[in-house]
Amino acid sequence: MGVDEFRVDAHVKVLDEDVVERAKRRGLDAIVYAPHFEQLPTIREKAARFSDDELLVVPAREVFTGDWRHRRHVLALGLSEPVPDFITLEGAMREFDRQDAVVLVPHPTFLNVSLGYEEIQRYSDQVAAVEAYNPKLLGGWAGRAKQLVADFDVAPFGSSYAHVPGSVGEVWTAFDDELSDAAAVVSAFAADVPRRVGRRSSLAHRARKLVEFAHLGFENTWEKVDRIFLQGTEPTHPRHLLYGGRFDDVAVY
Template sequence: MSDGVEVRVDCHVKVLNDAVVERAKRVGLDAIVYAPHFTRLPEIRERAAAYSSDELLIIPAREVFTGSWRDRKHVLAIGLEDPVPDFIPIEVAMAEFDRQGAAVLAPHPEFATVSLTESDLRTYAKTIDAVEIFNPKHFPSHNQRARELAEMLSYPPFTSSYAHLPSSVGVAYTAFETPIESEDDLVDAFEERVARRVVHNNGARRLRTSAGELAHLCYENTWKKADRLFLSGIEPTHPSHIAYNGRFDDVAVY
């Protein structure tokens, strides 16, 4: 781990295996936030603990898909104690995050049709702790708009690799000026608006990363999405799943 002067955190990674850990260490990361799609919190926590070490802290998190498939908005929550499902109204998800005292982040704002809008960022200003101002999947105009939103609405920034591929890990990270040795430390860093800098690569490697990640995004939103919708049955993070004990049955959007 870092000596506390600067701690490098890739704040949003979708994949976790030996290759991810090896790459994270090689590029000098101190921690990564692991938040895979459609995976329940206990499973995320178990996998994060299995790969975490003194050299690399793995922090479990959930990117919750609020709303329906046609109007879903992604929100990243760190520090949850109780599981929160996907496919619930955004106001219900935000209330749950508040209740649990989680750090709430806005990944890839206004990107495609899966992100928080300017109106959402204004509405939930008391809940959201940071806005992502650089994402490798973005085109330059998207990153510029994200920076404008963060500055206009006085949100602290963050960035991440948003890695769905091991080779993308660390292409962008947030460097915090405080020790981060646990999940709670990162939650505190976001909620207390600790000083930080956003670091990313804009060269040829970044372009290769963007191309690879965008190709993966196309796959996720075509064949893989069709499989989830029509072939695989109920998602583990669907609000009516038995794991949620009926708590969210009345607010499920489908």
């Protein structure tokens, strides 16, 4: 545990030995691992494999709701059952409520992939926290994220939103109390307990912001087109056998 606080990088997409070592060097106590297009059982298995006494790896899902014209991302912690991508926002939020999952709003109002004022207000009873900062929130996006937290008087969180290993630990959410396991981390995000958003402050952090933003351009163009349209059904497609037809009524593809 860090000095007088427990630090969690609340949203990372990458996980391997180097990521774990980097997280420890940067003073993290836990990371929330929520890769794109991976099924929950796979995420859980990998999170358990890389957790140890020095670093907790908490499994989570960033669910892609809506079609490509109306995409809204929602970060869910504490899921008990798999939830697919490419379902309606309403269907996803209903399922999160059924599972008593902890709902976080990542990168609010960012581009066309985020919850904004209207959605956060509509689901204010379910939203546990709104992201106040990550390295991809450049310029006005960062200001709007902080304003959203203030306007809704909701708990903040921060993350590296790391899509490349070097970004892990650039941003964190700090809690006052030590959290003993992944369930305790999930409960802390759900509870009304003190927390702070911290980040590294240096020229290197500014450079890392640009690296992450550049990666976003690739991820949301050719990579997504290749995944969705050229390679067939994704593991998190709602009509995948894993979901047993439970989400057919809210599937958008």
